[in-house]
Amino acid sequence: MTHVSDPTAPRIALVGATGAVGHTLIELIETRGLRHRDIRLAASARSAGRVMDVDGLTRTVEDLAEFDFSDTDLAFFSAGTSVSQQWAPKAAAQGALVIDNTNAFRMDPDTPLVVPQVNADAVTGRPVSGIIANPNCSTIPLVRLLGTVEERWGIRQVVVSTYQAASGQGQHGIEELQEGSELALRDPDAELPSDRFRPALAFNVVPFIDRLLDTGFTLEEQKMLQESRKILGLPHLDVTTTCVRVPVVNSHSEAVWVEAAAPVDRAELVERFAALPEVTVHDRHAPGGFPTPLTAGDPDHVHVGRIRVAPHNPRGFWLWLVADNLRIGAALNAVQIAENILERELL
Incomplete structure (x- = not known):
């Protein structure tokens, strides 16, 4: 008790x-x-x-x-x-x-x-x-990884594409996705519910989360820039994002490109991520050797995989992260x- x-x-x-x-x-x-x-x-x-x-x-x-x-x-x-x-x-x-x-x-x-x-x-x-x-639910797992990169190599730029689950719109978002999916399976021509997501999210991806700003970015995309700067204490950090809603019930995913200020050693990068608290590194180059919303594991960990240093630019690397947005986020x-x-x- x-x-x-x-x-x-x-x-x-x-x-x-x-x-x-x-x-x-x-x-x-x-x-x-x-x-x-x-x-x-x-x-x-x-x-x-x-x-x-x-x-x-x-x-x-x-x-x-x-x-x-x-x-x-x-x-x-x-x-x-x-x-x-x-x-x-x-x-x-x-x-x-x-x-x-x-x-x-x-x-x-x-x-x-x-x-x-x-x-x-x-x-x-x-x-x-x-x-x-x-x-924000997508900012939290991102900055938990970026902090160690900035500490070791410095960061020039971060480019992020998010794949955000229906639960980001709460229980009503989950129910709308489930209802729409069931209806679409019964009748492919049916008009699907779209109160929480416009257009409807079932069997769809929607590259638009929150309201549109004068810059052409959405508020969700602006949040990730502003919040990352404030949390990391880097007021000029260059973060640019496309936030996408996907027909997943729970857990957000992100594809992240980071250009560091110095060449990055992949083995050291993996080691530093693995040493972070409540972070699980999935580092098998094989089908299924990466985290997904369905298979990641511990919902209280940030899961990261597909860590790739670019051969043409040793300062740049890609990673894929998955985190339970209702818990981590x-x-x-x-x-x-x-x-x-x-x-x-x-x-």
């Missing part, structure tokens, strides 16, 4: 508890043993009143519009950007330290943007905003932020 009477254990609130990330947060709090003396669940009015089990105890979901954060030490927000913009500052003002899983505050200079394996020291106490931002990173804060007694 992670529910304890210890007065030093935090009182936790989960906002967006009924969503895909919220369910994953609850699972990780239980399995990782995040000790707490109270945990409360909040969501929109339509989900209020639902009963959920947390570590063997029954909890009733409360209406966020009536939620009081004055008895909360640590609040996880995973209910969407607009909800965080409205409620996270109010929670912080009532005394809660907020870990926010949306884009609302990531580029706020008073809000640290944290991947604990990369820049845990960005948090040295309570932030001015009272909020710690959780990065969202809930797990948030819980690890909380674990780090508690371990260093910063709460």
Whole structure:
């Protein structure tokens, strides 16, 4: 049991508890043993009143519009950007330290943007905003690998193509993909559901995630540039991205080209990746010797394979990475932020 009477254990609130990330947060709090003396669940009015089990105890979901954060030490927000913009500052003002899983505050200079394996020291106490931002689901696994490259060889440029799963749009995204796939198999000419993905995602790939910017890039693509710069402390880092939604239920994949500032030795690169915490290197040059969303393995690891230094440019290399976006890209990173804060007694 992670529910304890210890007065030093935090009182936790989960906002967006009924969503895909919220369910994953609850699972990780239980399995990782995040000790707490109270945990409360909040969501929109339509989900209020639902009963959920947390570590063997029954909890009733409360209406966020009536939620009081004055008895909360640590609040996880995973209910969407607009909800965080409205409620996270109010929670912080009532005394809660907020870990926010949306884009609302990531580029706020008073809000640290944290991947604990990369820049845990960005948090040295309570932030001015009272909020710690959780990065984008595709940025997190990328920077966990880029950090060691910058440290050893330096980075000139990064080019990324993402292959992002339906779960990036939460449980509704998963259900729309499943419904559309079943319908398309029954009737290839049927009009497929496209509320979450336009055009429909079933048996399709959609090179457009989030809203279009004046630059011609999408907000999702801009996030990866801005967030990588902030997390790695490299304000001029050159990252360019094409973000693509694919008909996969869960786990994002990325094809990444990195041009370093100096020639890269492949064996050393593999060794450095393998030495990183919670990273699994798949280094067999054979069919199946690489990670995929279905076969990667441990969902709490970043999986990397197809590591290739370019013969024509020894400063450049390709890699392929796979990471569970609900865990690595969202809930797990948030819980690890909380674990780090508690371990260093910063709460």
